[in-house]
Amino acid sequence: MVDQIDITKVLFLDIETVSGAPTYTDLDENMQYLWSLKAPGALRRYGETIEGEELAESYDDKAGIFAEFGKIVCISVGAVYRDSDRKLKIRLKSFANRDEAKLLTDFNEMIDQYYGDPNKYFLCGHNIKEFDVPYMCRRIVINQLPMPKLLDISGKKPWETKHLVDTMELWKFGDRKSYVSLKLLAGILGFPSPKDDIDGGDVGRVFWEEDDVERIAVYCEKDVLATAQLFLRYARKPLFAEDQVFFVER
Incomplete structure (x- = not known):
């Protein structure tokens, strides 16, 4: 499936959450x-x-x-584009804020402005259908914010949500028994693991005790890049090299 998708139409995404x-x-x-x-x-x-x-x-x-009972403290995204030489590059950006409503508002405005058509664009993440998307939608409702078009999936049939590409679901091939981590898939498919500083279990401590949103954003962006690399592996295409990866300053 992914080899038929134009990667420049895909927004890669990951979220980090903590207790409320x-x-x-x-x-x-x-x-x-x-x-x-x-x-x-x-x-x-x-x-x-x-x-x-x-x-x-x-x-x-x-x-x-x-x-x-929790809240979102970071949403990181990766947008792929072609430069003047038609070479693929990926730009990584984080919406990280102690104020969840502000974070979600900024993210929602971006996604509606640039990825507003679910018939044209895709949202891709690892376990995005079971975790990231429903979590974001629920927090958007709790914060009483408008729902972005790409996330407005309540009551939709499976064939109406084909714009959601889940890299974990793609690995299952119909097997519903277990979770497969991004770190494991990085190891067996030969691309850099996203986990080289903190892991998910550390995010709450880093946020509440160290007050270091920046560190969380760096960690989250690595997950987004790893997801994009996994997408390329599924499509049997070359991985992003270091000179093809750019980080938007926060």
């Missing part, structure tokens, strides 16, 4: 109660009671993966 509050104790009583209902399922221990310190730890560890 620094710690469980920073939540109001109602949200603490609602997390106590969610936590057993989050920890895959249905029917068991989770209380006290374990409940607080579960929030620190898991809240960021749920749009109802």
Whole structure:
């Protein structure tokens, strides 16, 4: 499929999320109660009671993966273009902000301006259908913002969302049993791993304790580049070399 897609019509994307509050104790009583209902399922221990310190730890560890209890702190994108010599290049940019509403507003304006037609453009990410897209859509609703056309998929049939290209789904070939990491696919398909500084488990700490959004953005952009390289591997085309990769200054 991907070998039939013009890569210059694809916007590569990855998001980074954290818990909505620094710690469980920073939540109001109602949200603490609602997390106590969610936590057993989050920890895959249905029917068991989770209380006290374990409940607080579960929030620190898991809240960021749920749009109802977390928030987005970075959306990184990669846009591919051809230079004057027709050579492919990729430009990486991050929307990173402590203010989620501002981050989402800036991202939404960009995507509607340059990628507003789902019949012409594609959105590509690793596990984008199960995580990134629904998470973004839910946070857009929570922040009461307009939904970009490329993300306006509620109630759509599968054949109406062909503009969403999921590099993890492409690897499954119909197998629905397990998650396959981008790092693993980088290893077996021979392109640089995106994980050379922090990993997903560190993002919350880097945000809440170190207040280092820039570091998170660098990490997120590496995931976007790795996703674009994976797309090229699927299409059996040459990878991006170092001189074909450009980072937009933040």
